[in-house]
């Protein structure tokens with residue numbers, strides 16, 4: 001949706017558990033939200049790092065997995081119809097003359113909102129990059145951390161590094177279009193699903209794909225165009241693999257990213273906030289969840305939920321100036337129940 | 344109980360260990376840079392360290408879960424381990440480890 005323009009009350013950076021629950025608290029107050037996340041799905045750390053692992057300290061939920069928590073939050077906020085912008089990085093923030101904020105993503109999508117909520121957790125999830133000299137010069141045209149269009153790899157000699165599902169899935173999916181695929185992995189075993197491993201080994205046995213037990217050593221080429229990838233094998237030493245493309249798949253890591261340039265006070269990559277409104281050093285920009293810091297802060301989901309509830313009260317004052325806010329319970333308020341779509 | 348940690352710039356630091364804590368927790372608690380993004384759940388590989396050869400026997404073998412997770416580490420060597428999967432005990436008093444680059448950068 002390059003170039004798309006949106007207007008809303010609140011734009012939330014990060015669709016982790018805390019960003020998701022903020023939609024609920026804002027929604028109860030009649031505020032609409034858009035969420036941006038670089039991941040391709042909601043849930044933040046819960047979905048990316050521990051979808052299958054149990055969580056025991058969500059009040060009134062004795063046990064749920066990271067994915068279950070995410071699914072339940074998605075169900076809980078459904079009635080508020082939040083708009084999600086996945087696989088987009090919140091990149092630039094500008095103040096407009098009417099005091100609203102314009103947030104632009106790396107895909108050129110612009111969202112105008114009165115309030116910005118940063119629920120960026122440990123930072124944006126970005127691919128781990130191998131420590132190879134001159135890597136940057138090849139990133140424009142030869143080294144990629146994701147495959148967006150299979151056709152872009154037609155006829156290429158591709159080195160795929162890594163042993164997880166991404167590495168093997170792409171080795172198999174690109175095999176029909178690529179000139180040659182070499183999988184490079186440090187051991188003769190894979191964390192990837194056994195079925196993909198078996199399919200890969202069959203292609204290797206047939207001579208249709210190469211597999212090297214080795215580590216990436218260095219990149220060679222000129223003017224940003226790769227010509228070969230040198231790998232280091234314990235048994236055979238250095239080997240040069242002719243290649244146009246390198247696809248390293250070593251999972252994701254969290255980096256603060258562009259939020260560092262939003263002009264907010266930061267303390268060790270965290271955003272200091274007050275504990276009444278969870279507002280940053282810049283008015284109408286709030287920070288909730290793992291990304292904020294204040295005396296006594298605990299990086300727990302439960303704390304992030306509380307922070308979202310208080311933030312929403314303060315966000316309301318910015319979005320609906322002059323309007324009085326009534327304190328109501330979801331149990332008894334017909335107004336809230338209407339918003340929740342249960343009445 | 345001591346742990347001797349070499350940083351990615353080669354500086355060596357002796358820090359206080361604690362039985363029952365993991366090596367990752369001990370390094371993090373000492374204020375040394377270690378990302379340990381998943382907090383010790385064997386789900387991120389950003390607590391990657393190299394164990395000094397002399398201490399390899401004492402630390403034992405990687406579990407299958409750890410072996411799989413190390414697939415997401417960079418610059419893996421035979422002595423690569425995830426520091427959150429090693430529990431400190433008397434038998435590891437004085438252990439020497441080196442932080443891997445992907446645990447810090």
Ligand SMILES: Cc1cc2nc3c(=O)[nH]c(=O)nc-3n(C[C@H](O)[C@H](O)[C@H](O)COP(=O)(O)OP(=O)(O)OC[C@H]3O[C@@H](n4cnc5c(N)ncnc54)[C@H](O)[C@@H]3O)c2cc1C
Nearest residue numbers: 014016018038044045090120121123124125289290301384
């Ligand atoms: C293995 C493990 C187990 C845990 N167990 C528990 C537990 O039992 N109980 C508990 O309370 N907590 C637990 N936690 C901690 C809990 O997961 C975090 O506190 C929680 O995920 C924080 O939520 P969040 O929404 O603030 O941030 P996150 O979950 O980190 O989500 C932030 C999202 O923001 C996105 N983002 C950041 N910057 C940008 C940007 N510029 N553009 C686009 N997107 C961006 C990121 O991609 C990410 O998806 C655990 C954590 C781990 C890793």
Ligand code: FES
Nearest residue numbers: 383385388390427
């Ligand atoms: S801290 Fe994540 S694997 Fe050790």
